[in-house]
Amino acid sequence: MKIPKFIRQNLLLKMTSLNAATIVIRLVVTFFVNREITDVISKGGYAKIGNLRNLIAQLTSFTSLGVFNGVVKYVAEHKENKEQLQKLFSTTFVFTTLGSIITFVALFFGASFFSEYYFNSSDFVYIIKLTAIVIPFISIQRVFSGVINGLSEYKSFAKIELVAYLVSAALTIVFLFYKELDGVLISIALAPVVQVLVMMFLVVKILREYVQFSQLKWQAPLAKSLFAFTIMSFFSTLLLNQVEIEIRNMIENKISEDEAGIWTGLMFISKNYMVFSNALLTLYVLPKFSGIYNKPDFMKELGSIYKTLLPLFAVGMFLVYLFRDVAIDLVFKGDYSAMSPLFRWQLLGDFIRLAAILLASQFIAKKMVYNFIFTEVLSLALFYGFAYYFVDIYGIEGVTIAHFLRYIIYFIVVFVLILRYFKKQNKKAQLK
Template structure:
């Protein structure tokens, strides 16, 4: 099927439409998988699956020392300079080796401790030992994905994402029917191997053209440049997933594991509709803010974005709320404890959208300190407020904390953006 002319001639619309197709297919498959898991392993199984997914997300940061965003940036910058590109890849590989060795050793040696801490049981010790072996695959997959993104090879990226996701889903279903929850956890753990193989098969020749492996030597020439991204990744990838893991553990211990399953399920729904917003921010908001250098134009653009996207997302969220019981029945049959969580989760996500539009200014202008401070405030608020509210409101207290956290986060982000433009005004006046 050919794309309409107005899409074909617009690179942003082409990328958006291609990503939308991939996201839609993934969403359909994901709904099927989640329903299958909900019916088969129940609330407790969903909670345990949420824990292992958070651990994998944390490992994607520690195994590469958080260099993914740096790889994307410098590959994009040097894609026409092959020798420099090889140096970037070489430095990232050195970070990868250090991160992988440390992560693998910590996981393997501490397997019994981690399984007791995360699952309150010793039966999953083998999972952490398996992950210790798989860590290098996670790392290489992450770095090569960064090269794909940096080269803006969106067609290959979409193909890799879709094929690896479908194959991983197939392995998950086979694992579920063969070994129940243990099979699912193993399937999730080996998903990075599937992604790496898919990456090499689809992108291997292209990677070889850009990175001269014949002259490849490990070096740390870009260590200082990449270390800034290590800090940002530690906050945005590692700590966020660690806090989620901690909160799921708190709900399990203070209430029960079924309630932890309800919160994991509402998080899954939230992350699926927030994917569309993230794509829009990456494709439009980030580059647009990067080109704006004064407060007046920034304010106009923010108002324009709010007027354009907020009504659409508000309408979508209202629809999700009105159809919440049907959504529960479709994806998570008998997870009736989810129903009270929708209101606060949706309200929190809407405020989060408002805040993220402004927070992308930190990324656009490479304001590392502002990004780190505001993210840390957000995470600390979420954890502390959850501890406070859960005693009074139960699991609903977690999503109330989510809502209150983002109201405060929005105010903090506004203050930091205002401080940035005040400083810029003083610099311009000199």
């Protein structure tokens, strides 16, 4: 089928259409797999799966010391400069090695503690140790993804995501019927291995062209530049997932384990449709913003992105809301009907979130570390604070109300800080 001309002429729309096709396939498979999981596993077990996914997300950042966005930025800026790229990858090699060793030691030898913390049980020590063994694959996958994103190789990215996900999904189904909850947890822990193997098979030529593996040195000439991204990653990925774990535990303690499973299911759906925007952020928005240095060009590009993405996202969210009960019945087995009233606030919050994180990408593109940290900490503190307060009044719906209110405030603060940044840049230009 021929792609319409207006899509072919717009890179963002081309990425969006290809990404959307990939995600539609992924969603169909995801819903099937999730339905099988919830048929076998209780809501309490489903909450444990949510905690392991949060742990893997934290490790994805920490094992590479958070250099993903730095790799995207500098590969986008220096893809024609082999010398600069070699400095980047040597520094990344040092960062990922140190991050992987520290994380492995902590997880493997502290497996009993982490099993109790994440699963409220000592029965899953072996899952924590298995995750520790897989750590090198987690860091490698993260760095190589950064290279693919920095080069804006969106076709390759789509292939990797789809093939890796299909293989992981098949693995999950096999392990589910073999060992139920334990099997699902094992498949989640092994997913990074699958992703690396698929990536090496599909894009090894691209990686070899830009990453000179034989010339990597135990040196970190760009350590200072990448360390800024390490700090930003800590406050975004690590703290974000930690707050989700704490909120899930709070729901379990204040209401019930089943309600924690309901909220985990809602977050599962939310994260799946937000995958669409997250991929575009690293493939298009971050590389684009990295090359823009003045307010008029930034506002023009931001306006173009908003006009392209927000209407599509709004229509998609409206359809999700309209057919939420159908979606719940398709994605989950058992009684998850308590999720239905939660969609209103979650979808509204996610829409504002998309607008806000598109804007906040400028913090990463321009290494505005203090602004990034301030807004992330503010956002997470507001989320936990509002959730803790509202859950006593509205029950589990209070958590989604907190989500909505948090992003309204976050968007306003980010917008003000971006305007202040360009105002300062303008003054500096005038002084010169």
